[in-house]
Amino acid sequence: MDYTIVVIAIAIVALVAVGGALLIVPRRRVGKAEQKPELDQPEGRSGAGATAVLEPEETEGATAVAEPEAPPVPAPPPAPEIELPPPSAGRMVRLRARLAKSQNVFGRGLLNLLASDKLDEDTWEEIEDTLITADVGVTSATQITEGLRTRVRVLGTRSVDEVRALLREELLAHINPKLDRTVRTKGPGERPAVIMVVGVNGVGKTTTAGKLARVVIGDGGSVVLGAADTFRAAAADQLQTWGERVGATVVRKHEGADPASVAFDAVSQGIEQGADTVIIDTAGRLHTKTGLMDELGKVKRVVEKKAQVDEVLLVLDATTGQNGLRQARVFAEVVNVTGIVLTKMDGTAKGGIIIQVQRELGVPVKLVGLGEGPDDLAPFDPETFVDAILETS
Template identity: 60%
Template structure:
């Protein structure tokens, strides 16, 4: 057999063997049985014989959620205002500016060895610069010149007594200084608080309430300043601190109506005093001043207004006198509350206000603290002005010649 024939036979054998191997593999794969445990069930079989569910363990019932009780809002502690008796004594250090200028300044001048015309002019200038006013200054200087001439000696103790007597006389007025807050049967006393813009009227009104409460009165406050919502909020804050009630109306409401409702509520509540705060106003605005008169007339439908307190800023000096004069004409002011007296050296404004208006200063403000408003006492005030020290002559107690 030739070579090519041999190779042809070999190729045919190899080809047949390969085809046979492929067929064997395919037949094995097609005939391999699937294990019974792994054969999927027909859908019909699964529906007919459902698998029994395993018994479930009864779970303990969850307790119903307990709602946490809302904690009550803490009730603000009610403050007890400081007693008014002796307040001015405790606050005397806050009069240091007026003391240095008006009190010690006068003692220094009067302690000179020789009191000539120039010295007396300096005394006069000092009194005027302290806002005592022209007329009261002239009277004080005249009396001082006469008495120092008669005394013949001027020891520091004598000068202090002399000044004390003259200032006391200048500060005295023929009027009641205590606040009139006496109940009249079932009707409370009514205190109307008025003043110009920027005098600290609403804050002072809150402090006046503390003064009345410190003296044992039950007080209701009326927020008749309806032009500023902040004023009513501020007054309510002051009232909450001392446990008082506030009557207020919507912003822009008629102030006279709020004042009327305040007094009505005060009668129902049986309080001792109703304190009515009014809007600040300029004394040269006729419409606003007429409105203030209306507030007073409406309140008087319940009965008379017992006190009308004018709040004046001591730092405005003589300008405050014109303000005071107009207010007294419109609403019959019965007393002055002089604020910010600790911030000025012009303590003589107390003398000027009283002499010009013949209206007593009833309360003075000597700081920003809630109880820094003190009933005005002439003796305590003069003592605070003059201080406890000797004259600036070095405390010498020797006799000095008179000019």
């Protein structure tokens, strides 16, 4: 009986020992199996598709991953260097050779005809045709021809020098050197002079406004430019570039803004800065139902609520001839044109348009463009112009 109890007790102890071992071993295997997937995962992952956020103590001893450096902030572009344009005095003289080259066919053709041995009816008709071809106009061409014919008949001699002198006098008389060709760039009292630049697209209107700013600044003045051609985005950008080159303030607004508002703000800015001149570049094409001319009239009326408009300069392309003259008439009906700017005079032998446009409008040519350079806009001087036409050297 006692022996049996002892055997049973030993068996129970053995079973307990074996069962405990079985219970312990499986738990350790399961623990290792659970840890293995974590070791196989990429560092920093704690489950499929999740990003592990490591606490500070978990990263101790680990290699730090440097955060990417912020890209360097680009340096602002350098301010454009301010240029000092040459003064307006003497510009026409400096450009005389270029003008002579472009007008060579016109001037030399007339001189050769007048110096011919026989000045018969056919020759005089050819002289008149040459003048008409140069856009002098039929009326002026007839008057110049008749004047030359009478003087040659009375004098009776036709040496080259005499013929040149006679032709010079006739051309000067029709260009009229007595007209006031001053561009008013200084306003009365403390207010600036206000200049509106008008004309159709393609004649060099915006370029003329920029070049005129250079003329004023070259003469020691200060300028505010108004980019009132708001229907052509490139016009405001172009004017901005012209202004930056010479240090002129440019007033502009978003594309499609009211042109009269831009012009008004430009004049206000000019008054506030104490500028000498405000130059307003206007639109040059039919862009609204009201029409280009109504728009120009509105711009002028709005500006005059702030200050008087001292100049309205009409820009004409010298190569367009009669078409340019028709443009001039239309503009003159809407705004009081005070002066003509003839561009592209370096590429045409039709300088007679100066005589015709002045005759038709009673408005003087005040400025001429003789090239594409920034300083190729010059105050028009009749004597220099005629001498360049008749240059023979």
